[in-house]
Amino acid sequence: MNAPAGLDLASIPERIQSEVQRAIQRSIKGVEYIASSGPSLGSTPKDILAVRGTMSLYHYRPMAEEIYRVPILIVMATTNRGYILDMVPGQSFIEFLLKRGYDVYMLDWSAPKPEEKSLRMEDYVLDFIPDCVRRVQQDSGEQDITVIGYCFGGVLSLLYGSIFNDGPMKNLICFTTPIDFREMKLFQNFSDKRYFDVDKLVDSVGNVPGDMIMTSFDMLRPASRAFSQVQLWDNIWNDEYVKGYRMMDRWGSDTLPLAGEYFRQTVKELMWDNKLFNGTMSVGGRTADISKIKVPILHAVAEHDHIVPYDAAKHLIAKVGSTDKEEVMLKGGHVSLVAGPNAVRRLWPKLDSWLGGRSI
Amino acid sequence: MADKSNDPVAMWQNMIGEMEKGLNSFANQAMASPEFSKVMNQVGGVTAGAQKQLGELMEKYLVSMNLPSRAQMVGMAERLQSIEGQLNEIKALLHQVHNNSSAPDGGSGVPKPPRTKRPPSAEGEQK
Numbered sequence: 001m002n003a004p005a006g007l008d009l010a011s012i013p014e015r016i017q018s019e020v021q022r023a024i025q026r027s028i029k030g031v032e033y034i035a036s037s038g039p040s041l042g043s044t045p046k047d048i049l050a051v052r053g054t055m056s057l058y059h060y061r062p063m064a065e066e067i068y069r070v071p072i073l074i075v076m077a078t079t080n081r082g083y084i085l086d087m088v089p090g091q092s093f094i095e096f097l098l099k100r101g102y103d104v105y106m107l108d109w110s111a112p113k114p115e116e117k118s119l120r121m122e123d124y125v126l127d128f129i130p131d132c133v134r135r136v137q138q139d140s141g142e143q144d145i146t147v148i149g150y151c152f153g154g155v156l157s158l159l160y161g162s163i164f165n166d167g168p169m170k171n172l173i174c175f176t177t178p179i180d181f182r183e184m185k186l187f188q189n190f191s192d193k194r195y196f197d198v199d200k201l202v203d204s205v206g207n208v209p210g211d212m213i214m215t216s217f218d219m220l221r222p223a224s225r226a227f228s229q230v231q232l233w234d235n236i237w238n239d240e241y242v243k244g245y246r247m248m249d250r251w252g253s254d255t256l257p258l259a260g261e262y263f264r265q266t267v268k269e270l271m272w273d274n275k276l277f278n279g280t281m282s283v284g285g286r287t288a289d290i291s292k293i294k295v296p297i298l299h300a301v302a303e304h305d306h307i308v309p310y311d312a313a314k315h316l317i318a319k320v321g322s323t324d325k326e327e328v329m330l331k332g333g334h335v336s337l338v339a340g341p342n343a344v345r346r347l348w349p350k351l352d353s354w355l356g357g358r359s360i
Numbered sequence: 361m362a363d364k365s366n367d368p369v370a371m372w373q374n375m376i377g378e379m380e381k382g383l384n385s386f387a388n389q390a391m392a393s394p395e396f397s398k399v400m401n402q403v404g405g406v407t408a409g410a411q412k413q414l415g416e417l418m419e420k421y422l423v424s425m426n427l428p429s430r431a432q433m434v435g436m437a438e439r440l441q442s443i444e445g446q447l448n449e450i451k452a453l454l455h456q457v458h459n460n461s462s463a464p465d466g467g468s469g470v471p472k473p474p475r476t477k478r479p480p481s482a483e484g485e486q487k
Contacts, residue, residue, distance in 0.1 A: 015367075019369065047455070048451070048452075049448075050448065050449070050452065051441075051444065051445045051448050052445065064473060064477065065473055066473055066475075066476055067473045067474070067475055068477045069476075069477075101477040113437075113441075138456075186391055186392065189391065189393075189394070189396065190391075190400065190401075192397040192401070194394070194397075194398075195398045195400075195401040195402070196397070197401070197405060201404070201408055204408045204409055204412045205408055205412065219391065220388070221384045222383070222384065222391075223383035223384045224380060227383075230376055234373065353479075356478075356481075360477075360479070
């Protein structure tokens with residue numbers, strides 16, 4: 001009897017043995033998975049410089065003997081925790097930057113408390129970010145600062161940079177930052193102004209619960225959470241896969257609530273009126289036109305980003321006023337662009353090569 | 361080496377991947393309709409309203425049971441956070457005083473590294 005084309009009969013016993021071993025490992029590791037806690041995340045040594053309500057400013061302890069002159073301030077997305085950029089040693093963007101000789105600060109967010117429901121975009125752009133910038137200047141003794149914004153942290157950084165366009169921001173790096181909100185098609189449909197009464201929602205719940213935000217993200221790929229469980233079981237024998245899964249799953253489930261007024265503004269001014277793209281955005285009466293940004297800018301976007309599709313992000317580079325500007329599209333999704341094995345190989349070295357010369 | 365097209369494990373993994381993509385794509389198409397938005401927001405509106413009413417009812421119930429309400433617990437948490445915040449401020453001030461009065465350090469007792477690093481390609485040249 002002939003074997004089907006491409007089937008190597010000699011390898012079958014070996015393959016069966018391997019699958020039996022994996023099945024045994026699945027049972028053992030499955031029990032281990034349930035009984036153990038996940039890896040410890042965000043453990044790169046750091047000092048808290050300031051905590052004020054929802055705002056926290058950290059300074060990571062330098063790891064190089066000599067560091068670049070210009071410090072980095074990372075502005076996290078308001079919906080997510082900053083430890084996505086500091087997973088575990090070897091897979092930590094922060095650790096990578098520190099080892100490459102950067103001085104790193106992070107503006108991270110905690111869940112806004114009920115009485116912080118009145119926080120507005122003004123509080124984030126005209127108070128929290130400038131306050132952190134001042135503290136970074138004071139702590140580092142340097143006037144110039146590189147700002148890195150991830151996702152909506154990128155939007156806040158753009159607003160900050162367009163209002164405070166005469167300094168002290170020296171460089172701006174945005175990761176997967178949307179500016180054309182019409183192109184976030186599903187979010188547009190979820191928040192269709194004919195059916196979505198944002199005023200009623202905010203007035204009834206105060207701060208928009210993290211579960212609600214997480215559900216809206218999950219709805220973009222509704223089957224993925226269930227299928228990820230199947231894939232986890234399939235790969236549970238593989239310690240590296242399980243570690244990666246646990247890190248991402250914990251982070252993905254740790255979505256922050258949003259301050260009510262800030263959410264209301266985001267929906268009305270960005271989702272409905274697309275003011276950032278149209279150049280009509282203002283924060284606290286101050287025009288926030290991104291064409292006023294003149295500093296060197298790098299925008300990293302992901303080829304398979306389902307949260308911020310490329311069409312929503314692609315106009316950023318064209319619209320800023322900088323002459324030194326670059327967009328880089330890398331393989332991966334919204335999260336794998338910045339964290340995980342793909343980021344280690346792709347984004348991080350690219351960022352280092354772009355930023356090093358601009359940090360002296 | 362066995363061809364992947366004949367490997368049952370690879371076929372299973374491929375099938376799972378394709379099913380996931382197919383279901384996501386199908387759901388995305390359905391969710392892009394205005395009808396979906398209408399139904400979703402109607403249900404969401406009712407849920408939010410019910411949640412608010414239930415919260416108010418629970419608050420009254422807890423008061424009658426002489427138990428701390430969520431608002432009171434939140435109030436306590438806020439006071440703790442405020443104390444933590446003030447401690448952090450004091451810590452930052454202490455670091456600052458320490459920095460001003462002794463050799464420059466990173467706030468952790470170790471000396472701050474000099475800000476003289478240059479990128480590998482720019483070593484020895486002025487940018």
